[in-house]
Amino acid sequence: MNAYIEIESLRSLISQRTDDRYDECMRMLKRNLNLYFSFSKAEALADPTIQNWMKELTSGTIAQKPKWDSVYPDPSDELTLDNITIDKLCAVYLLDDEQPQHLASAMLVGYCGHELDTLWQLYVRPETQKYDCELKPSKISNWKNISTFLTPCTDILISDRYILSNNSLLDRNLYQIINAIVKKTKHLPINIVLFVERDSIGLGVVLEKVSETIKLNVEEIVGEEPNVTFVLCKKHREPPFHDRLVLTNYRAIKSGDSFNYFNKNGDVITRSFGIEIKSLANDWCYVQEMVIDTFCKELKKDIPYAIVQGDKKSNFFEFR
Numbered sequence: 001m002n003a004y005i006e007i008e009s010l011r012s013l014i015s016q017r018t019d020d021r022y023d024e025c026m027r028m029l030k031r032n033l034n035l036y037f038s039f040s041k042a043e044a045l046a047d048p049t050i051q052n053w054m055k056e057l058t059s060g061t062i063a064q065k066p067k068w069d070s071v072y073p074d075p076s077d078e079l080t081l082d083n084i085t086i087d088k089l090c091a092v093y094l095l096d097d098e099q100p101q102h103l104a105s106a107m108l109v110g111y112c113g114h115e116l117d118t119l120w121q122l123y124v125r126p127e128t129q130k131y132d133c134e135l136k137p138s139k140i141s142n143w144k145n146i147s148t149f150l151t152p153c154t155d156i157l158i159s160d161r162y163i164l165s166n167n168s169l170l171d172r173n174l175y176q177i178i179n180a181i182v183k184k185t186k187h188l189p190i191n192i193v194l195f196v197e198r199d200s201i202g203l204g205v206v207l208e209k210v211s212e213t214i215k216l217n218v219e220e221i222v223g224e225e226p227n228v229t230f231v232l233c234k235k236h237r238e239p240p241f242h243d244r245l246v247l248t249n250y251r252a253i254k255s256g257d258s259f260n261y262f263n264k265n266g267d268v269i270t271r272s273f274g275i276e277i278k279s280l281a282n283d284w285c286y287v288q289e290m291v292i293d294t295f296c297k298e299l300k301k302d303i304p305y306a307i308v309q310g311d312k313k314s315n316f317f318e319f320r
Helices: 007-014 022-031 041-045 048-058 115-120 143-149 174-184 207-222 286-305
Strands: 002-005 034-037 092-094 132-135 155-159 191-197 227-233 244-248 251-255 275-279 307-310
Touching: 002 007, 007 048, 007 092, 007 115, 022 048, 022 115, 041 048, 092 115, 143 174, 143 275, 155 174, 155 286, 174 207, 174 244, 207 227, 207 307, 227 286, 244 286
Parallel strands: 002 034, 002 092, 155 191, 191 227
Antiparallel strands: 132 275, 155 244, 227 307, 244 251, 251 275
C-alpha cells in the first residue's frame, strides 16, 4: 500500500512522538507502506528534525527507500476519483491541509494534527496492532458487528456466486453486510458491484428490487444514494475463486462459504469456519498481488461474457 505524505504533515507526525501510538505507526511506515513524499530529499535534509526522523525510519530495517518529489495526487483533481488508479484508490494520504478534504469521509485522507488517527485505521484490531482477524459465525452473531473492523470506502466489491440464491436470506445477510461496510462513510456516493453466478439467482429475487433496497438503506446511513451494479456471470466449471470475497479500499473480507451466514430468523446456517478480515496494509505487496494482479484481473475476464445491469459505475472496473 502507498502512503502519500506532504512536508507539514510529516512535521506534524514527528511532533506526536509522545503519543502511545507513535512507535507502532513508525513500524507500520517502515514495514508495510511504500512512502511517497511530495517534497525533495534536499528539503528533507535541510530540516534537522526531518533529517533525524529519516535516520530513524531507515535504521535497522529493510524498508523500501522512499520516493522523493513524487507526483502527488491533487486533492482537487485526482482525489475527486476521476480516472483514479487502484493503487491510489487504496492509498493513505497525509496532507498539509488544516481542514479535512471532502474525500476524508470516504478514504483515509488525514490532515495536520491527525496523522496518527489516520494511520491507526489501517489496523483491523488497533488495540493489538493486528492487520487481520478471524471471526466465527457465532462470534459475529449479526453482520452489524463487523463494522468496528472496517474503514470508510468509496467502493465495495462483493464476489459471491450464491449471495442472491435465496430471497429470504437477503435481509439478514447481503443488506446487513453492506450496511455495516458503509457505516463509516458519509456524504459520498459509494460504488457497489456484485459479481454473482446468474444461474444461481433464486426464485423471487428481483434485481431491481434488490438494488432499490440497497440504495434506500445506504442513503439513510451515508446521506447519498450509492451506485449499484450487478455482474451476472456464466457458470464456471472451475471458479477462479472458490472463496467468497468482499473488497473495499482498505479491507478484504474472505469467507470459505457463501456470505449467507444466517437464515431469516438470525440462526447460523453456514458451514464455514468463519470469515477473515484483512487490512490491505498487511504488507507491501498485498494490494498489488491480491487486489490488482489476482482478484480484479480474474474478475475482469468475466465482464465481457457477463450480463451487466445497473449503474455500471466502479473505480475497480470499467463497464461498457
